[in-house]
Amino acid sequence: xxxxxxxxxxxxxxxxxxxxxxxxxxxxxxxxxxxxxxxxxxxxxxxxxxxxxxxxxxxxxxxxxxxxxxxxxxxxxxxxxxxxxxxxxxxxxxxxxxxxxxxxxxxxxxxxxxxxxxxxxxxxxxxxxxxxxxxxxxxxxxxxxxxxxxxxxxxxxxxxxxxxxxxxxxxxxxxxxxxxxxxxxxxxxxxxxxxxxxxxxxxxxxxxxxxxxxxxxxxxxxxxxxxxxxxxxxxxxxxxxxxxxxx
Ligand code: 6PG
Numbered sequence: 001x002x003x004x005x006x007x008x009x010x011x012x013x014x015x016x017x018x019x020x021x022x023x024x025x026x027x028x029x030x031x032x033x034x035x036x037x038x039x040x041x042x043x044x045x046x047x048x049x050x051x052x053x054x055x056x057x058x059x060x061x062x063x064x065x066x067x068x069x070x071x072x073x074x075x076x077x078x079x080x081x082x083x084x085x086x087x088x089x090x091x092x093x094x095x096x097x098x099x100x101x102x103x104x105x106x107x108x109x110x111x112x113x114x115x116x117x118x119x120x121x122x123x124x125x126x127x128x129x130x131x132x133x134x135x136x137x138x139x140x141x142x143x144x145x146x147x148x149x150x151x152x153x154x155x156x157x158x159x160x161x162x163x164x165x166x167x168x169x170x171x172x173x174x175x176x177x178x179x180x181x182x183x184x185x186x187x188x189x190x191x192x193x194x195x196x197x198x199x200x201x202x203x204x205x206x207x208x209x210x211x212x213x214x215x216x217x218x219x220x221x222x223x224x225x226x227x228x229x230x231x232x233x234x235x236x237x238x239x240x241x242x243x244x245x246x247x
Contacts, residue, residue: 018052024062
């Protein structure tokens with residue numbers, strides 16, 4: 001069955017407003033999770049929009065509203081590079097956010113991009129199971145979207161739902177000639193909240209195709225997002241939304 005979930009679309013005027021919206025959503029989800037369950041499990045994304053949101057989260061007043069002792073940080077995907085590489089999603093998140101807030105070091109779980117990709121994917125899956133059980137439920141998974149409609153490291157050209165018994169997958173991305181590690185749709189769609197943030201005119205054709213074009217997750221992997229019982233939100237700027245019908 002084709003599960004076509006478009007989710008809630010929030011269109012902001014500027015990229016700065018998108019970043020502020022993402023940071024506010026993080027704070028609200030963290031407050032709710034800590035209040036209801038005593039812990040907040042979040043998966044961070046790489047990319048430019050999340051980076052701006054992380055910088056805002058590290059600043060007062062937002063940093064004061066998060067009970068960082070109870071925040072457990074994971075990653076949606078990682079490039080297969082060393083953790084201090086400028087390419088590393090972990091490195092970016094560390095510089096913009098994690099080194100600036102009192103999140104306990106043992107609560108930060110990075111994907112080991114420097115290891116053999118298959119081995120790193122298996123090790124990360126074990127960590128997820130250990131922390132959250134066989135069916136991990138994140139409170140928030142932050143994602144971006146590429147101009148080719150990839151999300152996390154689910155790239156066009158193969159079915160994103162392959163190996164669905166796996167929680168984490170190693171992939172080789174032909175056009176980047178690079179290995180990546182990524183959460184699978186099984187984990188993404190189990191989250192309480194999946195938040196996709198994207199901005200800028202170059203993303204407009206993909207956003208239109210994803211929301212208004214035919215369902216084809218091999219070509220547009222982000223279409224696979226359809227949280228089973230959680231919420232899917234899209235935070236985009238006016239430019240990314242340029243090709244969407246106004247009503
Ligand atoms: C990564 C990401 C990736 C990203 C998109 C969009 O590791 O690169 O996790 O999926 O979110 O490529 O990136 P931008 O927001 O920078 O365009």
